[in-house]
Amino acid sequence: MTKAKIIDGVALSAKLREDVSRRAAALTAKGMKPGLAVVLVGDNPASAVYVRNKVKACEQHGLASTLDRLPATVTEAELLLRIQQLNADPSVHGILVQLPLPPHIGAHKVIESIAADKDVDGFHVANAGALMTGRPQFRPCTPYGVMKMLEAYDIPVAGKSAVVIGRSNIVGKPMALLLLEAGATVTICHSKTPNLAEHTKSADIVVAAVGKRNIVTGSMVKPGSTVIDVGMNKTDEGKLCGDVDFASVNEVAGFATPVPGGVGPMTITMLLVNTLESAERAALA
Numbered sequence: 001m002t003k004a005k006i007i008d009g010v011a012l013s014a015k016l017r018e019d020v021s022r023r024a025a026a027l028t029a030k031g032m033k034p035g036l037a038v039v040l041v042g043d044n045p046a047s048a049v050y051v052r053n054k055v056k057a058c059e060q061h062g063l064a065s066t067l068d069r070l071p072a073t074v075t076e077a078e079l080l081l082r083i084q085q086l087n088a089d090p091s092v093h094g095i096l097v098q099l100p101l102p103p104h105i106g107a108h109k110v111i112e113s114i115a116a117d118k119d120v121d122g123f124h125v126a127n128a129g130a131l132m133t134g135r136p137q138f139r140p141c142t143p144y145g146v147m148k149m150l151e152a153y154d155i156p157v158a159g160k161s162a163v164v165i166g167r168s169n170i171v172g173k174p175m176a177l178l179l180l181e182a183g184a185t186v187t188i189c190h191s192k193t194p195n196l197a198e199h200t201k202s203a204d205i206v207v208a209a210v211g212k213r214n215i216v217t218g219s220m221v222k223p224g225s226t227v228i229d230v231g232m233n234k235t236d237e238g239k240l241c242g243d244v245d246f247a248s249v250n251e252v253a254g255f256a257t258p259v260p261g262g263v264g265p266m267t268i269t270m271l272l273v274n275t276l277e278s279a280e281r282a283a284l285a
């Protein structure tokens, strides 16, 4: 069996980011520089890394960004007040509150307080509902990035069977909706699904997003299928790895994404796209 073709998230991101830079410069020339406000609460080390990378990507591609680092002890009311200020600030086109939030803060309440037309994560109920009903305003960044990968590699979705493993609001549920919208027959599996392999074996597309190492192995996938790995885990040696056993899947699948260098860079790229498009809409308003 020949090896799977690698879906290169770094190369595709570079191409899409070039377009972001060009469009951001055009808006800036008109005095409407796109702006992203990032809010980080507490000191979760993984969140701090993600947030830093998001701010850095803005700088690299001509978007303005601000980072509010609030202590883990901040009250829900203080956080809501800060979001109200960002909602009212015309230089801010995207607001992102990094998740998870500390347990004393209601994550749903906070997300629902973000102006829906600045919710570049696409997590607000209005945006989740718009996606559900087929008129999305902001598509959640990670699943949106996966759809761009399928498109860029001419991987057909309409009429194909897709299995999404994971049911989070951030990845699993919106991923299933985007694949459904594109015409796939979608099955959502998760940590409580018995006989996962029974589902994955007949799938043309598998998207793994559960946060568990080696949940998908080569013997579980159909020859020639596409396997997308959204996982971000650590090996026993502390190295970044995904949910998919890449070595064995690589022998069977037709297309596969590596970790790192697959979906990861695409998530930030689509955040830039969502922020830019929000600014473009604001410029037209």
Ligand code: GUN
Pocket: 096, 097, 098, 099, 100, 121, 141, 142, 170
């Ligand atoms: N935590 C993990 N992924 C994400 C994401 O895409 N957005 C936000 N805001 N928090 C996250």
